[in-house]
Amino acid sequence: MSKIFGIGFHKTGTTTLDTAFQLLGYNACPVRTDLANSLVKGDLKPTLAVVRKFDAFQDNPWPIIFKELDEAFPGSKFIMTYRADEKWLKSIVNSFGTDKTLMRKWIYGEKCGAPLGNEQVYLARYQKHMIDVRAYFKNRPNDLLEICWEDGDGWEKLCPFLGVAIPHVPFPHANKGDYSRKKGKGFLWLFK
Numbered sequence: 001m002s003k004i005f006g007i008g009f010h011k012t013g014t015t016t017l018d019t020a021f022q023l024l025g026y027n028a029c030p031v032r033t034d035l036a037n038s039l040v041k042g043d044l045k046p047t048l049a050v051v052r053k054f055d056a057f058q059d060n061p062w063p064i065i066f067k068e069l070d071e072a073f074p075g076s077k078f079i080m081t082y083r084a085d086e087k088w089l090k091s092i093v094n095s096f097g098t099d100k101t102l103m104r105k106w107i108y109g110e111k112c113g114a115p116l117g118n119e120q121v122y123l124a125r126y127q128k129h130m131i132d133v134r135a136y137f138k139n140r141p142n143d144l145l146e147i148c149w150e151d152g153d154g155w156e157k158l159c160p161f162l163g164v165a166i167p168h169v170p171f172p173h174a175n176k177g178d179y180s181r182k183k184g185k186g187f188l189w190l191f192k
């Protein structure tokens with residue numbers, strides 16, 4: 001059965017994509033950072049078992065394994081949410097600061113589990129991901145949708161790609177953040 005994989009990095013509007021999936025009636029999988037242990041070991045079996053239970057996916061770990069997902073679930077659709085580099089980096093640092101996770105170590109490197117202090121590593125990985133996705137799907141335009149909520153993209157772009165009718169509800173813009181100061185992190189945003 002074909003699936004819909006959101007393969008944009010975290011903080012690119014993945015919560016908005018998840019909300020849109022739910023409004024469209026898809027059985028949407030939540031973020032699965034619990035899969036990091038098996039992924040670090042190179043074991044995809046638990047991850048593929050999760051995929052079989054849902055229709056649509058967004059956030060981690062799906063962007064990092066998009067090629068494997070494409071191979072395991074032929075005929076699937078892929079949606080790469082994105083935003084301007086500077087806005088993405090601000091959001092990452094503001095949201096995660098010095099908090100380290102195994103999932104982010106897997107994505108950005110063993111010594112880069114937290115974005116604060118590793119901004120250039122994070123930005124380079126984000127940019128490389130977008131280049132890799134575009135190269136992989138360059139001859140398959142019907143399988144990849146690039147979408148940016150901040151540019152005003154919404155139902156009119158998403159629904160035709162998925163082959164579904166536009167619902168009679170406003171497009172959801174979920175989880176918008178205030179990037180002037182992150183509560184509980186104890187630091188002000190350093191970039192202006």
